[in-house]
Amino acid sequence: MIGKVLIANRGEIALRVIRACRELGVRSVAVYSTADADSLHRILADESVCIGPPPASESYLNIPAIISAAEVSGAQAIHPGYGFLSENARFAEICERSGVRFIGPSSKAIARMGDKSAARETAARAGVPVVPGSEGTCSSAEEVMRVGAEVGYPLLIKAAAGGGGKGMRVVENEREAKAAFVAASREAKAAFGDGSVYVERYLERLRHVEIQVLADGRGRVAAFPERDCSIQRRHQKLLEESPAPDFPEEVRTRMMDAAASLALSLEYEGAGTVEFVYSGGEFYFIEMNTRLQVEHPVTEMVAGVDLVSEQIRIASGEGMSVPERPTASGCAMEFRINAEDPQKNFIPQAGQVEFYTPPGGPGVRVDSHLYPGYRVPPHYDSLLAKLIVHAPDRDGAIRRGVRALDEFAVAGLETTLPLHLAILEDKGFRKGEVYTGFLAERRLSVEDGVLRLTALTA
Ligand code: MV4
Secondary structure, three states: OOOOOEOOHHHHHHHHHHHHHHHHOOOEEEEEEHHHOOOOHHHHHOOEEEEEEEOOOOOOOHHHHHHHHHHHHOOOEEEOOOOOOOOHHHHHHHHHHHOEEEOOOOOOHHHHHHHHHHHHHHHHHOOOOOOOOOOEEOOOOHHHHHHHHHHHOOOOEOOOOOOEEEEOOEEOOHHHHHHHHHHHHHHHHHOOOHOOEEEEEEOOOOOEEEEEEEEOOOOOOOOOOOOOEEEOOEEEEEEEEEEEOOOOHHHHHHHHHHHHHHHHHOEEEEEEEEEEEEEEEEEEEEEEEOOOOOOOOHHHHHHOOOOEEEEEEEHHOOOOOOOOOOOOOEEEEEEEOEEEEHHHHHOOOOOOOOOOOOOOOOEEEEEEEEOOEEEEOOOOOOEEEEEEEEEEEEEHHHHHHHHHHHHHHOOOOOOOOOOHHHHOOOOHHOOOOOOOOOOOOOOEEEOOEEEEEEEEOO
16 A cells, blocks of 8 residues: 555645545645645644645645655655646646656546547547537637538537636527637637637536546446536536436436446546536536546445545555445435625635534534634635535435534635525425526525525526
């Protein structure tokens, strides 16, 4: 087993990795920016190294500082967490060349899936259904129109270097193709330094369903039952659940097989997530994330696995301890508690946590770096805590979620806690009618001091 792991991250995910290390008897090294000097990840790790000033570009994204920290501390491996350097193929390659193990797939697999157009081709070649659209990238508006004539409108132009919803443009008809192509390419060039775009038929009223995979790099791939991540706001996931509500067993099996087939064709190693859009009983590949995701605990709860410890075991060359078709039981839901004010257009909040009492009891898990008196720095993302509940069925998970959210007290900053309660009270949500437009099609209001959602259309 690897003896010492450096965690190139902060917040709850740094704690999550430290916890797995402890249980495995692996030493942990935290890195922190000067804004995180009072953070729990610095305190709970066996050792810590300051890597720079508050801006992420000078600390958590500072490759030379992180590699140096690994060298001075004698860490044999780096766990990148999510965000920051987790999907940076160049960083993975520098780790490989510096003789420190990157806990994740090869830089080649990261690069292949990081190019969303190449990912689409790879998926199609592995027999995974992709949305009808272009073969490779489109280099002119005429090419976009050729695809439109073939697969029909509306179309969606996407940045090859994008992902996560950045730089997308809907094209309703042939007349809009030119302007949309020019705008999408320009936007992609400005945002990612690469103006390449590809095009797909634009699917509407869809669900976002994803499959967690774990691969040992020696030909064994585990594909877990799905997570539904449809409840999101502007491409930021808010609530994830497993299993997906109203999801046929036959589709589940096909989706797990498709994800496993893609991972096998990539000779994948470690944890990854294959994302699909699901609409009208059919699913299509959209992207693969080559990292551990925020919502991984949902799968951990239903499948009874520790994905982070599996990642470390795989990176140590010890293989994985889960079967290729893991089973799941009950229903798990994750609520992302962000430092954002839902009543003020989700404006991020920074400042001191005056009061903090997380919920407890059966079927409740809280992954968080908060403590009373902690100061939320303004420099990083707004995730404060993840509340994960697990119960025998979806109704039970909803009741447990309401109970735990009611118990959860955070004072000093506004959070998304009341929004989650409003979602759990929503009739459509209770019926399992989830789709990516769920929040956009509802209005937030306050009645007697309680946040409520009302459908915009009858
Ligand atoms: C789509 C789509 C409709 N049609 N592709 C958004 C993020 C990126 N991962 C892909 N996304 C989408 N791709 C086609 N062909 C709709 C979305 C989309 C979406 C996908 C998943 C979760 C939330 C979403 C919200 C808006 C749009």
